[in-house]
Amino acid sequence: MATRKKTIRTIPQERTPVQEQDPLERATNFTEVSCGYNVQEAAREAERCLMCPDQPCVRGCPVGIDIPAFVKKITEKHFHGAYDIITDTNLLPAICGRVCPQENQCEGVCTVGQTLEPVAIGRLERFVGDMAIREGWASIPYIEPAGFRVGIVGSGPAGMACAADLAKAGCEVVVYEALHEPGGVLKYGIPDFRLPNEVIDAEIQKLRRLGIRFECNTLVGRLFTIEQMLTELGFHAVFVGTGAGYPSFMGIPGESLNGVLSANELLTRCNLMRARDFPNFDTPLMPGKHVAVIGAGNTAMDALRVSLRLGADGVHCIYRRSKKEAPARVEEIHHAEEEGVDFNWLTSPIEILGDKDKRVRALRCVKMELGAPDESGRRRPVPVAGSEFEFETDMVVFAIGTNANPILGQTSKLALNRRGYIATDGNLATSIAGVYAGGDIVTGAATVIEAMGAGRMAARGIKAYLGLRDTDSIYEDELASISTRFGINGEEHGFAQLRIG
C-alpha cells in the first residue's frame, strides 16, 4: 500500500467538535446534549489517529477494545466492520461512548494527546454504536449451547456485560432485576440528556437476542437467596452485580428536613419514575427553586443538571475541594458550567436550616482551603476559621457516594469485607463456590465501564469454574500468564502431560 505514513504534523490538528444543543435551550429539556458525530465528522476525527504501534489506548481501556482497529475501519468507511471490532470486547458501545470517563482512560493516554488534543475515541465509539442501533446491526455469533445455567443478580452495567459474555459462551443466562425495568443505574441514575432510555433499551434488546432472559420485579436475597439459586433454581453459577446503592449522608444537623434527599432519590424519581412528567406519571417530586447539591462527582453533575431542567432558578454545586480534584468527567463539569450551574469550590456544608414547617430554608457552609495531601494523594481540605456563611436554598441534594447495600449480606453466607462490600479474590470469586461478584458491590462506587470490566472478568472466572473454554483474548498479559500456567512453559505443555500420564 502506498499510503503516506501519518505523522503528528499531517493529521488534522484540531479535534473535531461535536454538535451540541445550545446550553440555554437544553437546560430546559431532557433531550440529549450532544448530538454525536455525523459520518463526515467521524471520518475526519478517525483520520487523527496515528495508528501508533504501541497502542496505549487499548491498555487504557478497562475492557481492552481494539481501538486503533475500529478507528481504522471508520477511516475506511467500513462502519459495520468497526462495530464488529468493538463488540468483540464491548457489546454496549452506544452506552460506553457516552458515559465512560475517556479522559482518564483511552483518551488520557492517547499518543496524539501528548502534542495535540487526543483523538475523540469516545465520540467515535458512540458514533459506531448509534449507527448500529439505527441500522439494526447486532453481532449475534453462532452459539453452541454449553448446557450450563447462570443466574445474574442485577441488570446494571456489570450484570449486562457478564450476561453477554456468558451467553456467547453458550450458557443459558437469566438476569434478575429488583426494579420494574432492566438497566440498573443506566435507567434510574443517568438522565436522558446524557444517555437516552431508548439507547439503553436498544442495547438490552440486543442482549435478549443473544438469548438472555431478563426477569424484573425480583429481589434476590428476599424472594429467593443466592444459595437457593444454586440449589433449587438449578443455576450452575451466579454473578452478583447489585451495585453499591445505599446513599451516604453527612450526618450534619437538619438532614431529615423536608427538601433534603439523596441524588439517587432525585434521579430515580425523575428518570426511572418519570416524575418530571407528573401528573401524567404518578410519582411526585417537589422540585426546588434554589437547589444545593453536595458533591462534585458524575452523580452530582446529573443532579445539578436535572434540577435545572426541572425549572430551578438557581442551582449550586457545593464541593469541599477545588475543581481540580472534582471526580466528575471533565465534559460533565463543562456542560454544567455552560448551562449555568453555580460552582462553589472549597466549600463544605455544616448545617441545614429549616423553617417552622420543617422545610429546608438555608444551608450553612464554611469555606475550606487545601492542606497537606491525605491518603488518597489529594490535598486535604481544612476549614477556614470564621468563614461560615449562609445561603438560601429550598432543596439540598447529597451526592457524596454510597455505602454497601446490605440485602445480600443479610440473606446469604457471602463473606463481606470490613466496609460491608462483597469480598472476592482476584478472579472475582466470592466465598461461595460458583458465586462471583463485581462492580460497585465489590469496589464501592465507580464507573459504568469499570463495572462492565468487572462483569467481563467475572464471566471469565465463571467460564473457568464451569470448565468452559475461554476464547476471549483481551489482555496481552493474561495470555502471558496462561502460557506459563502452573509455572510450566507453554512449549513444554505436551511434555508435562506425558509425564503425568
Next chain:
Amino acid sequence: MPNNVPASGYRIVARQDFSDVTYLLEIEHPLMARAARPGQFVIVMEHERGERIPLTIADFDAAKGTITLVIQAVGKTTKEMQANCTVGTRLYAVVGPMGIPSRIGAAKKVVCVGGGLGVAPIYPQARGYRESGAYVIGVIGFRNRDLMFWEDKFRAVCDELIVCTDDGSAGIKGLVTEGIKQAIAAHPDIDEVVAIGPPIMMKGCAETTRPHKIKTIVSLNPVMVDGTGMCGGCRVKIGDQVKFACVDGPDFDGHLVDFDDLMSRLVRYKRAEQEALERFQETCRLRGTAETEMEVTSLDRPSTDG
C-alpha cells in the same frame, strides 16, 4: 420451581371490600407466597405510569401460592386501585418480600396491636407468635363497627382479643392504647408488644409501654421509591442513628423511634399528592358524567387491566 413472573403482570385472584375505603386484594405470586415472613412488605405499581407504593403483606398462603394485601384508599394511587383492581385484572409490578422479617423470638406472652390500616399486617405476626407457642393477646382498633374486619381470623390465632372502637360501637370504647393498658393490667408478665398502624398510634403505643419497660416493636412505613436501600427516601431516626426502613427495618424498637421526625417526613410530597388526588377525582367525575356517551379517553393512559 415455577417461573414466578408472568410477562403481563401479577394476577388478582380475589378481592373483598371491608368498607368504603378498605379493600383486600389476593395476588397470585407462588414464589413470594413461599418466601414471605411476618413483617415484610411489597412494593406495588398498578400500571406502568404508576408510582411505587409500599404495602405491608397482610397474609400469605404458600399452598395457594398467593399473598394478600389490605389497602386503604387514601391517595390517588390507592383510590385508582380501588376502582380498577378487580378479580382477574393484573398489577403491573409486585416486588418483594422486602425488609427484614419480624423476629418472632422466644417471647412467651405478647400483645399484637393493630390500628386502622395496621390491623391486617399485624395478623401474620399474631399467627407467627401463636405458632411459636406464645400466649397472644390481640388488640385491634377501628373507628367504628362498620370498618371492622378479620375479627374471626384474629380470634382463631389469639388467646385473647381486645377490640377497640373510637365510638364504642364494638368492643371497648377508646384507642388501642386503652386496650394495651387493659392487657398490661391483666397480665404483669408481658414480654413484648408489637404495634402496627399510623405513626401517631404507634407513638401512643410506645408511650403506653415505656413506663412498664416492655419491649415494643413498631413497623414503619415511610415514603420510599425502590424499597431496596438505593434511594434513602425512607430514612428514619432510631435513637441517635439514621436507618433506612426498607432494608434496615421495617421493624424497629418503638422506644427509640423519633416519631415526630417520621410524621413530618411523611408529608413531604403532600402538595403533589393532593394535586394528583384532586385531578384523579375530577377525572372520575368527568368520566361518571360521560360514561353513557362513550368510553372516555380523558384518563390519558393506556388501560393496564388486560
